[in-house]
Amino acid sequence: PIDLVDKRCSICSNEPEVRETEHFYYVFSEFQNLLETYLNDAEETVRWRKNAINLTKRYLREGLPDRAVTRDLPNGIPVPIDGFRDKKIYVWFEAVAGYYTASVDWAQKLQNNITDFWNNRTKSYYVHGKDNIPFHTIIWPAILSGLEIEPLPEYIISSEYLTLENKKISTSNNWAIWLNDIIKKYDADSIRYFLTINAPEMKDANFSWREFIYSHNSELLGSYGNFINRTLKFIEKYFESEIPTKYLEGEILYNLKELYTTVGNLVESGHMKQALEEIFEYIRSANKFYDDMKPWALRESDIEKCKEVLATCVIIILNLGQMLNPFIPFSGKKIEDMFKTKLNTWNYISNLPNKLSDVSMLFDRIDLKKIDEEVLELQQTSSR
CATH class of the missing domain: 1.10.730.10 (Isoleucyl-tRNA Synthetase; Domain 1)
Known part of the structure; x- marks a missing residue:
């Protein structure tokens, strides 16, 4: 905004000011080698989808810069340190931590030990769209590594887009x-x-x-x-x-x-x-x-x-x-x-029941006229 010709806010008409401020940084560069090893292992064991492998490789190849994780904003989670409580933790940093904090809250309510669920024997799955890949393959693993919390995300289920x-x-x-x-x-x-x-x-x-x-x-x-x-x-x-x-x-x-x-x-x-x-x-x-x-x-x-x-x-x-x-x-x-039975295991069923109850159709046929009706409704609704 400083380089604009007419440097005035369209809402309040004030000119922008340059101010010094302090922020907390997360030293992602310290985790470069660890994340490279982590990525190689995921690729060798085919635990991630190709889009996650390729995008993470690109980020690591370019080198991980240290990033500011606080902001001078009115809304958000306050920094829990005296002298900095007016600053907020930036959303892309604290959002992924919700995986852990939510499970800690759940464990406390049920009086469970969180280490029974977060440990090196845990198999973890992270399901998301491809636009969220770096948050789950770089940012969150780096945070967990810094806190020495296991496990790092094991299976990255990163989908492409649906039109x-x-x-x-x-x-x-x-x-x-x-x-x-x-x-x-x-x-x-x-x-x-x-x-x-x-x-x-x-x-x-x-x-x-x-x-x-x-x-x-x-x-x-x-x-x-x-x-x-x-x-x-x-x-x-x-x-x-x-x-x-x-x-x-x-x-x-x-x-x-x-x-x-x-x-x-x-x-x-x-x-x-x-x-x-x-x-x-x-x-x-x-x-x-x-x-x-x-x-x-x-x-x-x-x-x-x-x-x-x-x-x-x-x-x-x-x-x-x-x-x-x-x-x-x-x-x-x-x-x-x-x-009159239960189908709730993953074991082969070899025993036959004695008698059938009333036989009913699992599915009804859908009239093909519904195709044009649904497309038309979609077009009309979106044009309003």
Whole structure:
């Protein structure tokens, strides 16, 4: 402002003044070597996403300058040192510390020992957008290191951006989908599924109403829901809801057991999208198994084999319901109700229930006319 020709505030008309002030600095340069080692370890063990690796490398390559962490502002957290209490801690420095201070507050309220949760055995995950990467890979690790608090952030789950109908989301311009609106019109599991399977994990992604509705109808309803419905309706109609007791041991169930490990490892490493893709790839193979085995024909030619096929499909349904519970829990509750059981572990289910309760559809078809209606509503709302 000193270099302006007309140096006057547009609000109060006063000219700017140059004043000396004192500030506290955090010596980030002292942590340069430590953070380089920390980054190399994260890259070697593939604990961070590529965007976090690349951006952090750039910052470290340029060298970390020491930065002022206080401001002469009226609002904010005061510096807790006599003579400096009128100064405030700058928000980018104190915000990340909330991870620790909030957990300390929680532990004190419940009379827990905070070191039971923050120690070198703790596995930590930090989930955020790519614009927050340096706060979690440089600033927060440097603060923790200075305080000698473990662990440093272990898994950096840094997503790319999500657009809406190929345009940047803008809440101020109302180019957005509001949760209170979408949850009233569509199944919560449909929303959870699409946002996960379409997540911007490795590159920017787009939310389109066309893809959302087609995804629901083809994958949730057409693939997953259809496999469950036709299996259970068959048992309900031809076996009076009595579940056969003997199932087929073979490749389809072997792959199901292996799926727990595959999906579990992907979830543990923060790859939710890929985990869900693996499950739905298996669902497609389960539908193929049903079609190839033709239980409707076996009912006439080999009733015992028919029962074994249906029992195998029930085992698949129970395990899929359990495996999908972290992703789409409301449909999982419907499966629990139909079998009068609980699906709340990560262990392969091999025991068959005795009888089905009332069979109900997991999902309803969404009318394709909704695509144009939703796009039009979005355009009209954003133009107001």
